[in-house]
Structures are given as structure tokens and as C-alpha cells.
Amino acid sequence: MTTPLLLALDTCTDLASIALYDGEQVLSEMTWHSNRRHTVELLPQVVAMLTQAGLTAADVRGVAVAIGPGSFTGTRVALALAKGMATANDLPLFGIATLDAIAYAHHAQAWPVTALVQAGRGRVCWGHYIQAARPGAWQQVSPFAISSIEAVAAAIHAPTLFAGDLLASTRAVLTAHLGAHAHFASPALTVRRASLLAELAWPRFLAGATDDITTLAPIYLHDLPAGPGA
Numbered sequence: 001m002t003t004p005l006l007l008a009l010d011t012c013t014d015l016a017s018i019a020l021y022d023g024e025q026v027l028s029e030m031t032w033h034s035n036r037r038h039t040v041e042l043l044p045q046v047v048a049m050l051t052q053a054g055l056t057a058a059d060v061r062g063v064a065v066a067i068g069p070g071s072f073t074g075t076r077v078a079l080a081l082a083k084g085m086a087t088a089n090d091l092p093l094f095g096i097a098t099l100d101a102i103a104y105a106h107h108a109q110a111w112p113v114t115a116l117v118q119a120g121r122g123r124v125c126w127g128h129y130i131q132a133a134r135p136g137a138w139q140q141v142s143p144f145a146i147s148s149i150e151a152v153a154a155a156i157h158a159p160t161l162f163a164g165d166l167l168a169s170t171r172a173v174l175t176a177h178l179g180a181h182a183h184f185a186s187p188a189l190t191v192r193r194a195s196l197l198a199e200l201a202w203p204r205f206l207a208g209a210t211d212d213i214t215t216l217a218p219i220y221l222h223d224l225p226a227g228p229g230a
Contacts, residue, residue: 012070021198064201068219092210153177
């Protein structure tokens, strides 16, 4: 295969996703609820996807991987496979924050975006994004943090689109606190897709702006600061 091909991997939560992307189209994509079976499911699914596309690992020219925040074990599974492939085949590696990929899916609309990942014990990990000066790009305006959903709502003062892990209880709390300021991505647009990781990584792939295989590390929930009012 002559067209450069990126493999994208995301196992940061129970939802897992993998994709093949060549800069012009998504050649293949698989997304499924893994129920904490990432370790045994990820590699066979990658092999199956490549086989279905008539490709092998030798056709992959770079690997994009979600580095969290997310579950401790899940995040490490995709990163370990990505590093193994990059090392074995001398491939460039691109780490993408989970919340960046969630926000990126909504860059075509005008509201600010708050991206959420469930963090357990009634908390969420979140990041807030606004439109950047460059069209179609987001600017992260606050560090990733962990808070109660009530604290997230208290930090929002304008109409905002909430995306990511949106439980019914999460929606209810945000609506109760924010009313008409709270907007929600539809269930289909809430699903994290590995092809979004690939699109975010593609400009870096073309520019040769790879991450260091030895130092790229997960963004762990326990390393994040508590958000305002947490």
C-alpha cells in the first residue's frame, strides 16, 4: 500500500475503538463496549480489522493512541500495544488526550464544549474548550480536572455543549443547574471514535511531530487536580 496509513487505538474506558485512516478517508473502524476485556480483545480486533481491509501490520505507517484520562488499566492496554507496534516496526507514535478527541467531534458547532469522562464515586474528569482562532479548531481554556458534576455546572456561565460520558443522572444535574444553557450531544455523537484520534494526529504525522516512545505516558485520573468546588 503506497498511501500512508494511520492506526488509531482507544481503550480509555469500557468503550473501545480502533480505526484505519489515510488522511482522505476512514478505511475501517470498529467500536464496541469491552466490559474491561481490553487486554484479550484489542489485538485480535486490530488483526481482524486489518484482515478485513486486505491489509497487514506492515501497511501501517503510524499509530495514534488515546492516552487518557480514563480507566487505569484500559488506558495502558492501548498505549502498550501502540508502543509495541511503534518499536517493532519503527513507526511514529502520537498520543492524543481523550477529552481532546471528545471535543474535536463537535468542532463544527459554535457553542463552547465541555468534554466529560466518568471518574467514579460520583465525579467526572472534564475539560472546557472554546473555538480557537484557526477555523475548525478548539482551544482548551482550563486544565483537565476532576470534580462533582455539580461543581462542573457551577463553573459554566454561558450556553455550552456537553459531550462524552453523559449518564442520565449527569444530564439531569446539568439541566437542573444550567437550564437552557445546557446542551447535549446526541447518543450517536457521544460515542468516542478512534477515527477522530487519527484526524487529530494526521497533521502531526505529516509534520513529523511524533511523541517519544520511551516517555509518552498515560494521563491518569489520580494525577489530575480537583476542579473548582470539587
